[in-house]
Amino acid sequence: MPEIQQTGAPEAAAYTQHAKEAYHRKDLLDMAREEARAALLAAAQRAVAAGALPAAPSAAFVVEVPGDAAHGDLAANLALVNAKALGLPPRKIAEAVVAHFPAEDMFEKVEIAGPGFINLFLGQGYYAGVVMAAVLCGGEYGRTDAGRGEKVNVEFVSANPTGPMHLGNARGGALGDCLAEALSWAGYHVTREFYINDAGNQIAKFGVSLAARYLQIVQGPDAVPFPEDGYQGDDIRQRAQDFFDEYGAAPAQKDAAELEQLLIDYALPRNIAALREDLSTYRVHYDVWFSESQLHESGAVDAAVRLLQERGAAYEQDGAIWYKATAFGGDKDEVLVRANGVPTYFAADIAYHADKFARGFTKAIDVWGADHHGHVARMKGALDAIGLDGSKLDIVLMQFVRLVRDGAPVRMSKRTGKAITLTDLLEEVPIDSARFFFNLRDPGSQIEFDLDLAVAQDSENPVYYVQYAHARICSILKALAGDGVAFRQDVAFANLAKLAAPEERALIRQIAAFPGEIVAAAKGYDPARITRYVAELATVFHKFYTACRVKGEEEGLLQARLALCVATRTVLANGLAMLKVSAPEKM
């Protein structure tokens, strides 16, 4: 934690107090909001004491940032929500409260507007404090302790290791990773986790598919039929070929089960390694790679099924063991163990989530494709059924991605003719674009991913628009440095009161909103807020740039504006860092 630097200038000393508070609280806007609320309630108390109000108003009102800056920095609906209970028109209540509003230097002006809103205008000290906080906190600006270190597990992608990752995994990767990042910035203790489905039906199918391809290589393409429901992909052929190159034709003599296992043992680790590598290229790094087979081997799956049976939440029928979903809010019961004795994915998933909570997480967040939504209720219900709290599991359901080129949907890869993989996508669009675009919409919305736009090198492309703002600021600093003008924090901080133009104020307000935006993204499981935030910040900066010059202004104003540029650059860089999108110094 860097020390707050004391500047020599006397005016700056007072402002530094704001910056200091911001540093500890990490969110000046939130602080102002709370102070506004407290001041309004105190004013109401005084109004009651003075006989101007019949009774104290309810505290159930909101203090929000109005959409229109003309309505102040903060607006309270205290008078509106209390009109009925107090039996007075809203404006009368507002007048009584405002008349007793304490004189505080934090609020410059308090107004009554519209049907009875109380609009509060923050003073220069606040605005200066925001700039200082961003400059002083630097790469830490935006971090808060809202999550109080709560241990959360974010599981995402968890792609099937039988093949390469598809577009849904690509979205899930960008979404889950940025969500984890937002949670971390918001003060949660985050673990990123990948669940490897290396057991069960699809692995058996994987083995059968590999064996068929291998035998086709050894005995000729028509010697062995490829199973109807086998994995068709070229990756399967490639693994079989690699295996043949290494071990020759001898393994073909083994019986089917033995050969399949041999091929699985050969191909699965390679596939998992490929997943890791592809995700790493995509800038996604996990803390934990959790293997499903481990749950089967340790007996955790059997134990979970037994626990359900003991608690009367499971029963046997037709040779299978069923989970009584109907007793826990589900609409139909589900098979846990098939008649052939093999547990289902569902049974393993119950054991898996029980394991997560046993590891001390108080919140488990899973990012799933929307096609799994039917699984949500029964998963939570099953956790309740084994005595864990299903509400501690949150599922972020992610809608599908539609690729579009030249205005027409793209279904297949041009090169392979098969479904488009993450690798295919990254061959065509920069990683920056992919990560940004997948986080442009909230998880619940279908995304239309415009391939033409994602590679466009102009302002139509939102990634470039934001990156350009960052590069532009770097360019200003460089141009000034070329003229022998360096950023001087002490001079800048002493002159922050000069930042009074509407465009400067708007930019500072946007900077002030950053910490709260991160908390909202984290708590709402919506990292798209960060993407939209940085785009908006870039817009507000460009407007400032057009309206206000830096170079050539008198020393005080120049330095103050330089501080604003540095603050903006910091916030842009931090926001982009959360998305793992690069913040170039020049483009």
Added chain:
RNA sequence: GCGCCCGUAGCGCAGUUGGAUAGCGCGUUUGACUCCGACUCAAAAGGCCGCUGGUUCGAAUCCAGUCGGGCGUACCA
């Protein structure tokens, strides 16, 4: 049939736990570079917020119904 998600400007989307005159980008029309990066900015036009009713000081937002679209409803994962 039942369940989940979604209907906001020509297109793609925001709308801060119910707030003030419903916004943004693209597209269309019109402007702004002798000047810190015009990869930028300013302005105009463009709306039964799918529809109907309800809740209240106040609804795009909440509730009920209805229409339209997507997805799910396996001893698959």
